[in-house]
Amino acid sequence: MPSEFDLIARYFARSPVTRPDVALGVGDDCALLEVPPGRQLAVSIDTLVEGTHFAKGAEPRLLGHKALAVNLSDLAAMGAEPAWATLALTLPAADEDWLAAFADGFLTLAAQFGVQLVGGDTTRGPLAITVQVHGFVAPGRALRRDGARPGDLVYVTGTLGDAGLALLAQQGLFVGLGVVPNLRARLDSPIPRVAEGRALAGVASAAIDVSDGLAADLGHVAERSGVGATLHLDCLPVSPAVRDYVAGTGDWSVPLAAGDDYELCVTVPAARQAEIEAVGAAFGCGLTWVGTVERAPGVRCLLPDGSLLSGAPAGWDHFRDG
Amino acid sequence: MPSEFDLIARYFARSPVTRPDVALGVGDDCALLEVPPGRQLAVSIDTLVEGTHFAKGAEPRLLGHKALAVNLSDLAAMGAEPAWATLALTLPAADEDWLAAFADGFLTLAAQFGVQLVGGDTTRGPLAITVQVHGFVAPGRALRRDGARPGDLVYVTGTLGDAGLALLAQQGLFVGLGVVPNLRARLDSPIPRVAEGRALAGVASAAIDVSDGLAADLGHVAERSGVGATLHLDCLPVSPAVRDYVAGTGDWSVPLAAGDDYELCVTVPAARQAEIEAVGAAFGCGLTWVGTVERAPGVRCLLPDGSLLSGAPAGWDHFRDG
Numbered sequence: 133m134p135s136e137f138d139l140i141a142r143y144f145a146r147s148p149v150t151r152p153d154v155a156l157g158v159g160d161d162c163a164l165l166e167v168p169p170g171r172q173l174a175v176s177i178d179t180l181v182e183g184t185h186f187a188k189g190a191e192p193r194l195l196g197h198k199a200l201a202v203n204l205s206d207l208a209a210m211g212a213e214p215a216w217a218t219l220a221l222t223l224p225a226a227d228e229d230w231l232a233a234f235a236d237g238f239l240t241l242a243a244q245f246g247v248q249l250v251g252g253d254t255t256r257g258p259l260a261i262t263v264q265v266h267g268f269v270a271p272g273r274a275l276r277r278d279g280a281r282p283g284d285l286v287y288v289t290g291t292l293g294d295a296g297l298a299l300l301a302q303q304g305l306f307v308g309l310g311v312v313p314n315l316r317a318r319l320d321s322p323i324p325r326v327a328e329g330r331a332l333a334g335v336a337s338a339a340i341d342v343s344d345g346l347a348a349d350l351g352h353v354a355e356r357s358g359v360g361a362t363l364h365l366d367c368l369p370v371s372p373a374v375r376d377y378v379a380g381t382g383d384w385s386v387p388l389a390a391g392d393d394y395e396l397c398v399t400v401p402a403a404r405q406a407e408i409e410a411v412g413a414a415f416g417c418g419l420t421w422v423g424t425v426e427r428a429p430g431v432r433c434l435l436p437d438g439s440l441l442s443g444a445p446a447g448w449d450h451f452r453d454g
Numbered sequence: 455m456p457s458e459f460d461l462i463a464r465y466f467a468r469s470p471v472t473r474p475d476v477a478l479g480v481g482d483d484c485a486l487l488e489v490p491p492g493r494q495l496a497v498s499i500d501t502l503v504e505g506t507h508f509a510k511g512a513e514p515r516l517l518g519h520k521a522l523a524v525n526l527s528d529l530a531a532m533g534a535e536p537a538w539a540t541l542a543l544t545l546p547a548a549d550e551d552w553l554a555a556f557a558d559g560f561l562t563l564a565a566q567f568g569v570q571l572v573g574g575d576t577t578r579g580p581l582a583i584t585v586q587v588h589g590f591v592a593p594g595r596a597l598r599r600d601g602a603r604p605g606d607l608v609y610v611t612g613t614l615g616d617a618g619l620a621l622l623a624q625q626g627l628f629v630g631l632g633v634v635p636n637l638r639a640r641l642d643s644p645i646p647r648v649a650e651g652r653a654l655a656g657v658a659s660a661a662i663d664v665s666d667g668l669a670a671d672l673g674h675v676a677e678r679s680g681v682g683a684t685l686h687l688d689c690l691p692v693s694p695a696v697r698d699y700v701a702g703t704g705d706w707s708v709p710l711a712a713g714d715d716y717e718l719c720v721t722v723p724a725a726r727q728a729e730i731e732a733v734g735a736a737f738g739c740g741l742t743w744v745g746t747v748e749r750a751p752g753v754r755c756l757l758p759d760g761s762l763l764s765g766a767p768a769g770w771d772h773f774r775d776g
Binding site: 155156159160161162163164165166167169172173174175176177178179180181182183184185206207209210212216218219220222250251252253255256257258260262264266267269271274275276277278339340341356 | 477478481482483484485486487488489491494495496497498499500501502503504505506507528529531532534538540541542544572573574575577578579580582584586588589591593596597598599600661662663678
């Protein structure tokens with residue numbers, strides 16, 4: 133079998149992006165990088181583990197895409213401009229076909245967002261993928277979780293629940309012929325809302341990406357900001373498939389609590405509503421009002437009939453659902 | 455069980471270091487960091503996997519130390535000043551005693567080197583630890599692998615083979631009563647040569663940290679630099695225990711090819727020999743001449759009798775030794 137050094141060199145050193153701010157890339161003890169003057173560095177690290185985040189036998193090209201996408205989504209939620217990535221890959225064996233497909237999925241998405249792979253590590257063990265992304269943001273302009281204030285409006289990009297419905301279908305818990313193929317892409321190859329996050333950075337008071345489900349993620353914003361919020365469920369932006377699913381089952385957990393949507397949830401001062409609507413009008417994915425920030429802690433969910441959803445579903449939590 | 459968010463918050467958010475260049479630390483989608491003007495950012499990522507890099511049941515405090523130490527060693531090999539770390543931790547279960555001990559080992563070493571933990575991820579799965587470190591270095595001053603030139607002198611810090619001998623003892627392949635406890639610390643809790651790397655940055659032409667064994671790591675420098683080298687085995691700096699082991703067995707693989715020493719191997723232009731010796735004299739760990747860079751590719755090892763060691767042992771390679 134080829135050595136780990138060969139593996140890194142062969143599949144990942146030929147990143148198609150060549151950024152002038154990379155003084156030294158893959159192949160030394162460290163990469164050497166140059167942050168532009170007057171910019172803060174935004175960094176985030178995330179791991180995907182076989183059996184926890186994806187099933188055994190998952191398509192490596194999609195895994196390569198998703199491992200980078202979920203990290204770019206964190207930069208998007210900060211309003212940052214993506215720049216560099218590092219990759220720590222743990223593999224049970226050096227399967228060259230798997231590696232070629234994984235690298236293709238990873239590097240294709242990297243090229244799409246101008247991200248250069250600058251370093252990595254390849255180790256033997258149970259399949260797991262850790263990616264760290266690095267981006268830039270002007271001081272004071274980053275979208276933090278702690279800026280929401282009572283009276284702020286809550287908006288989300290795109291639609292919610294498509295990835296969750298696809299996961300139910302994959303697990304055999306939902307059968308909806310014809311719709312599933314369209315939803316699968318939302319689960320398997322999410323597109324991080326990077327441009328949207330950068331556009332929102334001048335306007336929103338707080339932001340998070342919806343990876344654990346809207347209720348849980350808005351809850352994180354509320355907790356960090358020392359506030360609460362009410363969500364209006366009839367206002368949640370959903371695809372026809374999710375709308376039909378909720379209408380047929382009464383189960384709001386798919387748009388509210390299923391993870392993996394990778395949309396952005398932002399809060400905006402009410403005085404800037406016209407501004408945020410103008411910014412959102414330019415988004416192909418849409419930007420929808422879904423609720424209001426309040427002084428009382430916690431996240432409340434109002435059903436279409438005006439009553440409160442009881443036992444609001446928590447987001448997917450690896451250590452709580454076990 | 456507590457949620458993953460609670461886990462991160464409880465054990466890792468209370469990093470004792472508070473650096474002014476951390477605008478936003480653990481707890482948001484990204485950390486926000488400030489690289490000093492006129493400095494390059496040096497980054498390195500490494501994973502330790504249970505069953506590959508450490509045995510099941512390994513002491514969590516030592517793992518926390520080692521996971522950070524091996525990454526700081528990469529910064530040392532670059533001559534960089536450590537600043538920040540991120541931690542992606544995959545755990546089979548949320549064992550609070552384990553986490554408390556791991557965090558203590560990690561954060562104690564971090565404090566020792568002024569490193570602030572700025573972000574992380576906790577996931578469920580087979581035990582694995584990925585750390586990324588970030589440091590600073592002045593442009594043009596970093597110790598790269600590609601700067602060695604024919605005629606340069608090869609030096610190493612400290613002593614070689616102690617960690618390897620401890621590993622043999624741990625595996626029951628070597629019995630040396632009395633010496634093992636002293637060697638175990640070299641294997642379990644290596645101290646990265648950070649100050650030494652920064653001092654060498656002005657003088658050495660190339661550097662690497664000895665993680666795969668001297669022969670293999672000098673081989674990486676030689677390959678990246680387009681040169682070769684000869685090592686003089688009778689000049690290798692070794693502890694009395696390793697000297698006795700080699701004398702008794704004739705096995706040079708312990709000082710030459712066992713991994714985990716985390717010493718630095720540097721090359722230096724011959725014209726700067728007085729300078730490097732002066733720098734080395736200030737090191738508590740010592741700095742020893744072990745060979746010379748040559749035009750012919752490959753690494754040759756000269757035995758004390760002047761003959762060539764045949765079949766030079768390769769370094770530890772996760773995908774080659776499987």
